Amino acid sequence: MQSYFKNKWLPYLLLSPTLIILLIFLFYPAFETFLLSLYKVAPYGNRKIFVGLYNFKQMFRDSDYIYSFVLSLIFSVVVVAAGLSISLLIALLLNQKIKGARVYRSLLIWPYALSPAISGAIFRFLFNPSNGYMGYFTQVLFGIYPKWLTNGNLAFIVMIIAATWKNLGYNIIFYLAGLQNVQKEALESASIDGAGATKRFFAITFPLLSPTTFFLLVMNVIYAYFASFGLIDVLTEGGPANATTILIYRLYRDFFINSRVGYAAAESFILFLLVVGITVLQFKTTGKKVYYQ
Amino acid sequence: MTSRKRNALIYNILIILSILVVSMPVILSLVISTQTPTQVYSSPPRLAPSNDFSNYPKAWESVGLGRMIFNSTVAAVSVTIGKIIMSLLAAFALTHFEFKGKNLLFFIVLITLLLPIPVRIVALFQITSSFHWIDTFWALIVPFLASATATFLLIQRFKTIPSELLDAAKVDGCSPMRYLFQILLPLSSNTIGALVVIQFIYVWNQYLWPLMSTNSREMRVVQIGVKMLINAQAMNNWGIIMAGVVITMIPPLLVFFIMQESFMKGFALASEK
Numbered sequence: 047m048q049s050y051f052k053n054k055w056l057p058y059l060l061l062s063p064t065l066i067i068l069l070i071f072l073f074y075p076a077f078e079t080f081l082l083s084l085y086k087v088a089p090y091g092n093r094k095i096f097v098g099l100y101n102f103k104q105m106f107r108d109s110d111y112i113y114s115f116v117l118s119l120i121f122s123v124v125v126v127a128a129g130l131s132i133s134l135l136i137a138l139l140l141n142q143k144i145k146g147a148r149v150y151r152s153l154l155i156w157p158y159a160l161s162p163a164i165s166g167a168i169f170r171f172l173f174n175p176s177n178g179y180m181g182y183f184t185q186v187l188f189g190i191y192p193k194w195l196t197n198g199n200l201a202f203i204v205m206i207i208a209a210t211w212k213n214l215g216y217n218i219i220f221y222l223a224g225l226q227n228v229q230k231e232a233l234e235s236a237s238i239d240g241a242g243a244t245k246r247f248f249a250i251t252f253p254l255l256s257p258t259t260f261f262l263l264v265m266n267v268i269y270a271y272f273a274s275f276g277l278i279d280v281l282t283e284g285g286p287a288n289a290t291t292i293l294i295y296r297l298y299r300d301f302f303i304n305s306r307v308g309y310a311a312a313e314s315f316i317l318f319l320l321v322v323g324i325t326v327l328q329f330k331t332t333g334k335k336v337y338y339q
Numbered sequence: 340m341t342s343r344k345r346n347a348l349i350y351n352i353l354i355i356l357s358i359l360v361v362s363m364p365v366i367l368s369l370v371i372s373t374q375t376p377t378q379v380y381s382s383p384p385r386l387a388p389s390n391d392f393s394n395y396p397k398a399w400e401s402v403g404l405g406r407m408i409f410n411s412t413v414a415a416v417s418v419t420i421g422k423i424i425m426s427l428l429a430a431f432a433l434t435h436f437e438f439k440g441k442n443l444l445f446f447i448v449l450i451t452l453l454l455p456i457p458v459r460i461v462a463l464f465q466i467t468s469s470f471h472w473i474d475t476f477w478a479l480i481v482p483f484l485a486s487a488t489a490t491f492l493l494i495q496r497f498k499t500i501p502s503e504l505l506d507a508a509k510v511d512g513c514s515p516m517r518y519l520f521q522i523l524l525p526l527s528s529n530t531i532g533a534l535v536v537i538q539f540i541y542v543w544n545q546y547l548w549p550l551m552s553t554n555s556r557e558m559r560v561v562q563i564g565v566k567m568l569i570n571a572q573a574m575n576n577w578g579i580i581m582a583g584v585v586i587t588m589i590p591p592l593l594v595f596f597i598m599q600e601s602f603m604k605g606f607a608l609a610s611e612k
Contacts (some may be wrong), residue, residue, distance in 0.1 A: 050437045051509070051515045054438070057436035060428040064426070064429040065447070065485075067481070068448065068451055071482035071485075072485075076454045079459050079461045079463075152599060153358045153362070156595060157361060159594070161591075163544070164565060168364045168584065174577075182382060211361075219606060223606045271457075294547070297457065301461055307461060314461055318454075321454075321458060
């Protein structure tokens with residue numbers, strides 16, 4: 047766009063509402079949270095002592111924190127890998143030229159509107175130990191009745207399934223949008239050259255989809271680390287015995303339940319570093335390897 | 340049968356299977372919401388719904404769902420409208436004017452993508468408390484009014500609108516604000532439609548911040564209501580819980596289906612280059 051409106055003060059006026067909100071509710075709290083991580087704060091916030099990196103040292107000495115850290119990592123890797131591959135497969139199916147594709151599309155993306163808490167409630171029912179559907183079916187099919195939500199490892203698996211399911215709609219939407227941008231001519235010429243469907247997918251479609259995949263990678267990691275809070279609070283409340291207490295749930299408990307303000311602020315800052323890390327990684331990768339049209 | 344027809348059949352079957360897998364948890368919650376405890380606890384599980392809807396009023400009354408739906412609606416509608424208006428103004432300023440510090444201000448908006456709620460939650464809670472906003476609508480609405488995502492989607496849309504329109508408008512002596520509201524706004528209806536869906540669902544489905552920033556029964560939102568419903572049913576009366584779950588998913592689904600066309604169009608545009 048070459049031409050502009052000429053006005054000295056209007057653009058600042060137009061931007062000011064956004065900037066004021068960002069300053070008061072985003073930049074200032076982020077900075078203040080970082081500062082608080084360097085203090086030991088009395089439970090009601092009226093007294094604080096500067097302690098430097100003490101909170102961080104405590105955190106990495108705490109085996110419970112390390113446990114949550116590793117749990118978050120495993121959780122996010124599995125949720126991202128499973129979520130992206132399943133939704134890419136479904137999006138590829140929906141992208142075929144078939145009758146009723148529009149109706150099918152609606153029927154597959156609507157779970158986008160559902161919340162993590164709702165997913166937690168439904169899966170808590172499906173896997174509950176006394177009358178859950180899953181217990182019954184595994185008993186009929188395999189003769190076993192696993193204690194889904196009372197065994198730590200199994201509860202973690204249920205949490206992964208519920209979280210993956212909840213984000214399918216979102217991922218399918220973005221893959222569908224991405225697929226629409228894959229140039230049809232490229233595919234057609236490749237098929238004339240005798241490339242099979244599988245070869246075409248890995249040689250053409252998948253590389254062309256890489257911007258979408260990287261975008262979804264970041265959004266899904268952030269979803270797994272943060273937005274899954276509601277799901278956990280409804281499904282397991284972090285239990286049994288911390289087996290599903292990922293970092294965000296620990297942060298909530300340390301800050302809101304146990305009032306460990308400085309310590310929680312330090313936990314928050316680690317999460318900030320994580321967001322920065324993955325964003326930088328995305329920018330670097332998309333800059334170098336990702337295929338742009 | 341030709342191979343093309345056979346392929347189409349296979350695709351249809353696979354898609355219908357996917358739909359079943361994706362929808363099954365919700366279908367089951369609908370079925371359970373019509374069952375009595377005896378039916379829920381029968382073995383083998385009863386997969387047929389009944390025609391008894393008495394769980395719905397029970398769920399509604401047991402935790403006061405009506406008030407929660409009101410709260411969630413007020414928060415979601417206010418944030419959606421407020422955020423779209425503020426983002427329209429910001430995107431307009433960043434695309435249609437030249438001014439000192441433009442790149443810096445763009446960068447300031449951009450960098451907020453690095454600041455989701457959990458990385459600032461400790462101090463955000465303290466600020467909200469110091470404003471005496473805890474347990475009020477202010478806490479649920481004001482911190483969410485500005486958004487990098489909405490501003491960028493609108494910037495992308497504005498950049499695809501031919502600059503000849505602006506030149507013509509300037510020749511006609513059209514004021515900037517009139518140009519924004521009478522030319523750009525109607526041309527961006529699909530992007531705005533997509534934003535309505537994204538923002539409404541985002542606010543409606545929020546959990547952590549409402550859990551911390553509200554505490555009275557009068558100010559609770561529906562997502563917390565789901566948890567309260569489970570805790571209120573000491574005997575795990577899943578029929579009532581699932582009825583509550585179904586009620587809380589209706590408003591965002593309505594918004595999604597009503598706005599679906601412009602949502603999909605807005606997205607296809609947004610992902611172009």
